[in-house]
Amino acid sequence: SQTIHQWPATLVQPVGSPLSLECTVEGTSNPNLYWYRQAAGRGLQLLFYSVGIGQISSEVPQNLSASRPQDRQFILSSKKLLLSDSGFYLCAWTIGTGGFGYTFGSGTRLTVV
Protein backbone atom coordinates (compact mmCIF):
# COMPACT_ATOMS: atom_id res chain seq x y z
CA SER A 1 0.00 0.00 0.00
CA GLN A 2 1.03 3.59 -0.52
CA THR A 3 2.24 5.73 2.36
CA ILE A 4 3.54 9.25 2.66
CA HIS A 5 6.03 10.42 5.26
CA GLN A 6 6.82 13.94 6.39
CA TRP A 7 9.40 15.10 8.87
CA PRO A 8 10.01 16.68 11.20
CA ALA A 9 6.59 16.93 12.85
CA THR A 10 7.43 20.19 14.60
CA LEU A 11 10.18 22.73 14.14
CA VAL A 12 11.08 26.01 15.84
CA GLN A 13 13.59 28.07 13.92
CA PRO A 14 15.00 31.58 14.39
CA VAL A 15 14.48 34.27 11.78
CA GLY A 16 17.20 34.14 9.15
CA SER A 17 17.99 30.46 9.62
CA PRO A 18 17.74 27.89 6.79
CA LEU A 19 14.94 25.36 6.40
CA SER A 20 14.65 21.89 4.97
CA LEU A 21 11.46 19.84 5.14
CA GLU A 22 11.33 16.42 3.58
CA CYS A 23 8.50 14.35 2.16
CA THR A 24 8.75 10.82 0.78
CA VAL A 25 6.17 8.53 -0.77
CA GLU A 26 6.28 4.75 -0.72
CA GLY A 27 4.45 2.16 -2.74
CA THR A 28 3.95 4.07 -5.96
CA SER A 29 5.93 5.36 -8.90
CA ASN A 30 5.99 8.72 -10.64
CA PRO A 31 3.55 10.44 -8.30
CA ASN A 32 2.58 14.08 -8.60
CA LEU A 33 3.82 15.78 -5.44
CA TYR A 34 2.60 18.94 -3.75
CA TRP A 35 3.54 21.29 -0.93
CA TYR A 36 0.74 23.20 0.77
CA ARG A 37 0.88 25.68 3.64
CA GLN A 38 -1.87 26.33 6.16
CA ALA A 39 -1.45 29.60 8.02
CA ALA A 40 -3.55 30.62 11.00
CA GLY A 41 -6.99 31.76 9.89
CA ARG A 42 -6.33 30.95 6.27
CA GLY A 43 -7.09 28.02 4.04
CA LEU A 44 -4.58 25.66 2.51
CA GLN A 45 -2.42 27.44 0.00
CA LEU A 46 -0.62 25.57 -2.75
CA LEU A 47 3.09 26.43 -2.75
CA PHE A 48 4.74 24.03 -5.20
CA TYR A 49 3.91 21.00 -7.28
CA SER A 50 5.99 18.53 -9.24
CA VAL A 51 5.02 16.10 -11.97
CA GLY A 52 8.46 14.50 -12.23
CA ILE A 53 12.09 14.53 -11.13
CA GLY A 54 13.54 18.00 -11.41
CA GLN A 55 10.20 19.46 -12.54
CA ILE A 56 8.99 22.08 -10.08
CA SER A 57 6.23 24.63 -10.52
CA SER A 58 5.71 27.49 -8.11
CA GLU A 59 2.25 28.84 -7.43
CA VAL A 60 3.07 31.71 -5.10
CA PRO A 61 6.13 33.98 -5.07
CA GLN A 62 7.78 33.56 -1.70
CA ASN A 63 10.85 32.98 0.36
CA LEU A 64 10.73 29.24 -0.26
CA SER A 65 11.95 26.81 -2.90
CA ALA A 66 11.32 23.15 -3.65
CA SER A 67 13.31 20.35 -5.17
CA ARG A 68 12.64 16.79 -6.28
CA PRO A 69 15.96 14.94 -6.34
CA GLN A 70 14.33 11.49 -6.59
CA ASP A 71 11.05 10.18 -7.95
CA ARG A 72 9.40 9.85 -4.54
CA GLN A 73 11.17 12.60 -2.61
CA PHE A 74 10.07 16.20 -2.36
CA ILE A 75 11.98 18.80 -0.36
CA LEU A 76 10.91 22.27 0.74
CA SER A 77 13.71 24.70 1.54
CA SER A 78 14.53 28.23 2.49
CA LYS A 79 17.88 29.98 2.78
CA LYS A 80 16.64 32.55 5.30
CA LEU A 81 13.36 32.15 7.15
CA LEU A 82 10.98 35.02 7.77
CA LEU A 83 8.40 35.32 10.54
CA SER A 84 5.71 35.04 7.88
CA ASP A 85 6.95 31.57 6.96
CA SER A 86 5.39 30.19 10.13
CA GLY A 87 2.59 27.74 9.48
CA PHE A 88 1.58 24.14 9.01
CA TYR A 89 3.20 22.57 5.95
CA LEU A 90 1.58 19.62 4.27
CA CYS A 91 2.89 17.36 1.56
CA ALA A 92 0.51 15.49 -0.72
CA TRP A 93 0.64 13.09 -3.61
CA THR A 94 -1.61 11.86 -6.36
CA ILE A 95 -1.33 9.82 -9.53
CA GLY A 96 -1.88 11.36 -12.92
CA THR A 97 -4.44 14.13 -13.05
CA GLY A 98 -5.73 13.47 -9.54
CA GLY A 99 -8.80 11.55 -10.57
CA PHE A 100 -8.29 9.08 -7.74
CA GLY A 101 -7.93 11.75 -5.12
CA TYR A 102 -5.11 13.19 -3.09
CA THR A 103 -3.34 11.74 -0.06
CA PHE A 104 -1.76 14.02 2.51
CA GLY A 105 1.07 13.58 4.96
CA SER A 106 0.81 14.32 8.66
CA GLY A 107 2.32 17.79 8.32
CA THR A 108 5.10 19.86 9.84
CA ARG A 109 4.33 22.67 12.26
CA LEU A 110 6.94 25.40 11.65
CA THR A 111 7.28 28.30 14.07
CA VAL A 112 9.74 31.02 13.17
CA VAL A 113 10.81 33.07 16.19
Next chain:
Amino acid sequence: KQEVTQIPAALSVPEGENLVLNCSFTDSAIYNLQWFRQDPGKGLTSLLLIQSSQREQTSGRLNASLDKSSGRSTLYIAASQPGDSATYLCAVLGQAGTALIFGKGTTLSVSS
Protein backbone atom coordinates in the same frame (compact mmCIF):
# COMPACT_ATOMS: atom_id res chain seq x y z
CA LYS B 1 -9.76 31.85 -10.79
CA GLN B 2 -11.48 29.10 -8.80
CA GLU B 3 -12.65 30.06 -5.33
CA VAL B 4 -14.09 27.68 -2.76
CA THR B 5 -16.28 28.84 0.10
CA GLN B 6 -17.47 26.83 3.07
CA ILE B 7 -20.39 27.76 5.27
CA PRO B 8 -20.65 27.86 8.22
CA ALA B 9 -17.12 28.51 9.46
CA ALA B 10 -17.97 26.86 12.77
CA LEU B 11 -20.79 24.68 14.04
CA SER B 12 -21.66 23.33 17.48
CA VAL B 13 -24.27 20.61 17.88
CA PRO B 14 -25.35 18.11 20.54
CA GLU B 15 -24.62 14.46 19.99
CA GLY B 16 -27.11 12.63 17.81
CA GLU B 17 -28.02 15.49 15.51
CA ASN B 18 -27.95 15.20 11.76
CA LEU B 19 -26.06 18.07 10.15
CA VAL B 20 -25.12 19.54 6.80
CA LEU B 21 -21.92 21.28 5.82
CA ASN B 22 -21.93 23.43 2.72
CA CYS B 23 -19.33 24.06 0.04
CA SER B 24 -19.61 26.29 -3.01
CA PHE B 25 -17.21 26.88 -5.87
CA THR B 26 -17.14 29.59 -8.52
CA ASP B 27 -16.03 27.63 -11.60
CA SER B 28 -18.24 24.65 -12.41
CA ALA B 29 -15.64 23.14 -14.76
CA ILE B 30 -14.29 20.75 -12.17
CA TYR B 31 -12.74 17.31 -12.49
CA ASN B 32 -13.73 16.15 -9.03
CA LEU B 33 -14.46 17.32 -5.49
CA GLN B 34 -12.98 15.87 -2.33
CA TRP B 35 -14.01 16.20 1.33
CA PHE B 36 -11.34 15.93 4.00
CA ARG B 37 -11.26 15.81 7.75
CA GLN B 38 -8.53 17.51 9.77
CA ASP B 39 -8.02 16.95 13.48
CA PRO B 40 -6.17 19.69 15.41
CA GLY B 41 -2.49 19.73 14.52
CA LYS B 42 -2.84 16.79 12.17
CA GLY B 43 -2.78 16.14 8.46
CA LEU B 44 -5.80 15.64 6.22
CA THR B 45 -7.79 12.45 6.01
CA SER B 46 -9.79 11.90 2.85
CA LEU B 47 -13.46 11.21 3.52
CA LEU B 48 -15.19 11.17 0.15
CA LEU B 49 -14.27 11.80 -3.47
CA ILE B 50 -16.97 12.73 -5.99
CA GLN B 51 -16.16 12.67 -9.68
CA SER B 52 -17.71 15.41 -11.82
CA SER B 53 -20.05 12.88 -13.43
CA GLN B 54 -21.38 11.68 -10.08
CA ARG B 55 -24.15 13.15 -7.93
CA GLU B 56 -23.23 11.70 -4.56
CA GLN B 57 -20.99 9.38 -2.59
CA THR B 58 -21.64 7.64 0.71
CA SER B 59 -19.37 6.23 3.37
CA GLY B 60 -20.96 5.04 6.60
CA ARG B 61 -22.71 7.97 8.24
CA LEU B 62 -21.35 10.41 5.67
CA ASN B 63 -23.01 11.38 2.43
CA ALA B 64 -21.66 13.97 0.04
CA SER B 65 -23.62 15.39 -2.86
CA LEU B 66 -22.47 17.39 -5.85
CA ASP B 67 -24.43 19.80 -8.03
CA LYS B 68 -21.80 20.87 -10.51
CA SER B 69 -24.02 23.20 -12.51
CA SER B 70 -24.82 25.30 -9.45
CA GLY B 71 -21.34 25.02 -7.99
CA ARG B 72 -22.40 23.37 -4.75
CA SER B 73 -21.60 20.37 -2.62
CA THR B 74 -22.95 19.31 0.75
CA LEU B 75 -21.57 16.91 3.33
CA TYR B 76 -24.29 15.27 5.39
CA ILE B 77 -23.33 13.69 8.70
CA ALA B 78 -25.96 11.47 10.27
CA ALA B 79 -26.31 10.87 14.00
CA SER B 80 -23.29 12.98 14.93
CA GLN B 81 -20.88 11.77 17.63
CA PRO B 82 -18.25 13.58 19.74
CA GLY B 83 -15.62 11.77 17.70
CA ASP B 84 -16.83 13.67 14.63
CA SER B 85 -15.45 16.90 16.12
CA ALA B 86 -12.86 18.19 13.65
CA THR B 87 -12.44 20.63 10.80
CA TYR B 88 -13.98 19.54 7.51
CA LEU B 89 -12.41 20.79 4.31
CA CYS B 90 -13.84 20.84 0.83
CA ALA B 91 -11.50 20.92 -2.18
CA VAL B 92 -12.04 20.95 -5.93
CA LEU B 93 -9.81 19.89 -8.77
CA GLY B 94 -10.39 21.97 -11.89
CA GLN B 95 -10.44 20.41 -15.34
CA ALA B 96 -7.53 22.58 -16.36
CA GLY B 97 -6.04 22.83 -12.91
CA THR B 98 -2.94 21.29 -11.53
CA ALA B 99 -3.85 20.92 -7.88
CA LEU B 100 -6.68 20.99 -5.38
CA ILE B 101 -8.18 24.33 -4.40
CA PHE B 102 -9.42 24.35 -0.81
CA GLY B 103 -12.05 26.15 1.16
CA LYS B 104 -11.18 27.43 4.63
CA GLY B 105 -13.15 24.68 6.30
CA THR B 106 -15.96 24.21 8.78
CA THR B 107 -14.94 23.48 12.36
CA LEU B 108 -17.43 21.10 13.92
CA SER B 109 -17.86 20.52 17.64
CA VAL B 110 -20.19 17.76 18.82
CA SER B 111 -20.97 17.75 22.53
CA SER B 112 -21.99 14.69 24.51
